[in-house]
Amino acid sequence: MNPQTTKDTERVARAALSRLMEPQDAAGLALVQTAGAIDGLRIATGQLKAGPELEQEITSLLAGNGTASWPGIAASLKRWAPRVADLAPERDLTTMKRLGGRMIVPGDDLWPAQLADLGIQEPLCLWWRGSEVEIPLARRTIALVGSRDSTSYGASVTGDFAYGLGQRGYTVVSGGAYGIDAHAHRGALSGGTGPMPTIAVMAGGVDRFYPSGNEDLLRAVANQGAVLAEVPPGSAPTRYRFLQRNRLIAALAAVTVVVEARWRSGALNTAHHAETIGRAVGAVPGSIHSANSAGCHRLLRDGGAVCVTDVGEIAELAGPSGEALPLDQEEPAAAHDGLTLEDLILLDALPLRSTSSVDKLAVVAGLSPESVRAGLGRLGLLGLAASERGAWKRSKNG
Template sequence: MDNERIARAALSRLMEPQDAAGLALVQATGARDALKIATGQAAAGPALEREITGLLADNGAGTSWAGMAASLKRWAPRITDLAPERDLATMARLGGRLIIPSDDLWPAQLGDLGMQEPICLWWRGLEQELPGPARSVALVGSRDSTSYGASVTGDLAYSLAQRGFTVVSGGAYGIDAHAHRAALAGGSAAVPTIAVMAGGVDRFYPSGNEDLLRAVCNQGAVLAEVPPGSAPTRYRFLQRNRLIAALAAVTVVVEARWRSGALNTAHHAETLGRAVGAVPGSVHSANSAGCHRLLRDGGAVCVTDAAEIAELASPSGVGLTAPGTAHAADHDGLTLEDLILLDALPLRSTTSVDKLCAVAGLSADSVRAGLGRLGLLGLAASERGGWKRAKESV
């Protein structure tokens, strides 16, 4: 067992997710020395303190740091709980592992989080490569989803999984559960779905999703940055959301109330420069108000099917056809004059060129030339010297 891995396992218990000073300490000294300092086995000199202050300032988190002494005081109460070897053994027993940024299996896209990149990931599921950013889509939304949200989520997740995308979500009730379930059903990729948990992966939370999350483990992956035994607190939910956003190329909010954790995930995605999609719904549904808010505020793209989401994930995608392009109407591409002439042509009886001139307000030459063009297009037909519309066009 290498020391780097053990140190990161310990640090992930000592520090809450996104503990800015702690992450700066790790960056400055490496994980092993950071652990020694955080646990009081080594001292942090003034030079290190200055370096951390500089790192925090560079990352916009500098002004609130009360100094190393305050951070040590914050970490101290948890030192007695440290047992990284035990945590790693627990993961092995559950068929899982710990991955750290130096591992080949580490998802490279988490690097976009910069200093907010997690210290490590506790991973339950088969050991296999996680999908690259362009192949994963986050589907998130309310726990109290409506039947509309359930049906749309199911359609989207199934269809995305069929296209080889990995569906990332949070393992919660409602939209999350529908997303995981449909991705498992439709999955064609090696990892059809990933659940990123706010608490430890030793426990499937919420318990009502235990069977589902077990299936996600068996076919996909269940991840967390907090160690086994950690409770899913509200703070950790909010931090967890940044991992969902960072793992995926696109974050799509399917249903969300005006205030919803799903909007928090969308904002993380925006901050990371990732695309955000929102599914529209009834203006009468409170569960779509958050989606409409995202659309209105301009940060989100309106998405209505899996093809539109796939396009957001790989904007340069070849072979993606916009829906509706096949519906070209008969009169598309006609000149204004020909359109006027087409309007003037009767549907049932036939009419003369002279009459068409008066009705359409066109000269006889124009009418004759236009009838020729419309005839070629199959829109006008001549019958016994008169003209009529060849078929009904909308």
């Protein structure tokens, strides 16, 4: 086969494998990594027999990735066998073309390099609905995630953050669900200034916009950004796939921000995926009376998350590429902020309405008359003290 044909065959093989194996099927991913996608598919479908050497390699690879005991390839083959008859990768690829999309595999120019940080958990391929625009690097991408049952607080914070991140050219990744996810996509679509304002990573196939209440929104995300999934068209969004999908959201972005989450929430799962691969996690604080902030506070308490209250703080977590922004909460410095202890004591001793002599000030302040005179000079220069007929008072700024 010439290289182009090999590449095409590899692509078709990965399309098939992504239907055969559930996301993050450790044995399957190890098989593909060891034998390659083409032979891996032939082995997985029973057309080729895996020798003991290959099996040993897979065992070592799995052991190196935390799977200590592996029942062996036979058990996996049994798991995959029921789906072999359903494989139709060319049909799936055609479907994507028809939907104005494509499928990408590791090594493609369009493949997001940051997914390599998932190691053996890197997906076999991505099914992508939307225009052919490059997916930004991790440091230009922020994940905003949270509960479906968001409060008005969560909605407003998410909308503001997504809009503000969009204005700074960041891509906002989320999961396309109701609540925080939807507000994140919407805010990014309206604020976005870059070529890909937002990405929705789905747990099911991208042929269907799920949940149906978000259909219009997800269509807009596909038109202006990207809708991605690692499962092929037609796949149902099962609970298991939701949990695995979260690792892709975490891996695409430099920072995962949890805006609102209950004590138990899928958003915390995304945060843990982010931590696992060394990405930053931000959590938005909220009222301690709001159950929808309990998960965020849990993340803050556990020490894994950084408290974020504005877009500037999120950008800071994303690293040096984030433009520095003046902290808008910074209140103007008080005039007496830089004073020495002695001058602060003296300032305290100065009357506001009447005036006071140097000797009197020395007693009140507990300073020598010389120190009082020197201090009054300094305070006078700063506009904090004023003299009237040889006696002193605090000036209006003091």
